[in-house]
Amino acid sequence: MAKPERAIAWPDRLLFIGCGNMAGAMLARWLDCGLPPERVTVVRPSGKAVAEGVNVLTQLDGPVAEGTLVLLGFKPQQLGEIAQTLAPLLSGATLFSILAGVPVAQLRDAFPQSGTILRCMPNLPVRIGKGVSILHGDVDASAVQREQTEALCAPLGLVEWLDDEALFDAATAVAGCGPAFVYRFIDALAAAGRNLGLGDAASARMALVMVEGAAISAAASDIPPDAMADAVASKGGMTREGLDVLDRPDGLAFLIDQTLRAARDRGVALAALSRKAD
Known part of the structure; x- marks a missing residue:
């Protein structure tokens, strides 16, 4: 550290x-x-x-x-x-x-x-x-x-x-709660790899190190993450095919939006609970 x-x-x-x-x-x-x-x-x-x-x-x-x-x-x-x-x-x-x-x-x-x-x-x-x-x-x-x-x-x-x-509360949903959401994504990625036939340990290792490397690369780059994704997604290739699933109207952006809204609204509810306890 x-x-x-x-x-x-x-x-x-x-x-x-x-x-x-x-x-x-x-x-x-x-x-x-x-x-x-x-x-x-x-x-x-x-x-x-x-x-x-x-x-x-x-x-x-x-x-x-x-x-x-x-x-x-x-x-x-x-x-x-x-x-x-x-x-x-x-x-x-x-x-x-x-x-x-x-x-x-x-x-x-x-x-x-x-x-x-x-x-x-x-x-x-x-x-x-x-x-x-x-x-x-x-x-x-x-x-x-x-x-x-x-x-x-x-x-x-x-x-x-x-x-x-x-x-x-909105900022807390992004940064405060965000690590837990990323951990869930890592676990889901590893589970999907297992479903494709990869071994449990190997899939978990690859998912974890891949996310670590991608995050470090994004933090070190001047290119926005959406552009970085498109840069590695060749037309008709494997990455583009996967991105097309994530980019559906009910895909990743929608799911994350709903996730953050739920977290933010819970922050509001917690404030109400603490006021009742006063």
Whole structure:
């Protein structure tokens, strides 16, 4: 995993409220890139260790220190319950939320005494520095805070700011949920190869490495992916015959459109669930 070329100005204190798969992936990447573990505290009911040198608590025993960056990494449905006890302890703290479907206004209602609130939606490839972090800042987020947030997320991969928070669920459907959809495609490709008579292991290996190589090639090219597809599809050839199936009106584009809409709409529903739990 590549390390950032520039030195990172790590927060003096980083507090994780919850540390599930996504928050854990972010923390692991930051530690790999040089975040001093003694600056990190994780609050999780289980008290389970996270990484060597990282302090783990089952609950906060007092207000957080001034200047602490607080990452909210629990389930969005838990917002109301957790905020009841946590909000008084976060007075003035900068909140960095990765709660899916929970807008800044709702976070402000839950934590009225906090400082600036920033939203981030990462995806799991952040663990290897190849992820996407979608960011949106509170109205009071300063240019310096935006720069610091972007610098913090840079080791995770691509950073995309959204000025219009209404698009957050749509962006999450593409980048946040997207890896799972790609994994399904890889599995489907391997299964189709098996149906054509290839061995299970061989078909799985070819599908996985093919997708990896194609993604790297697309990322390194100035040519749009649709043009790259056409460039390798000779008229009357095997690739063109397969593309003609994918390009049907009810083919891949339609299926992906429906997939993203379903994911986006679930983000809206999650926000409604978290409001009911408040």
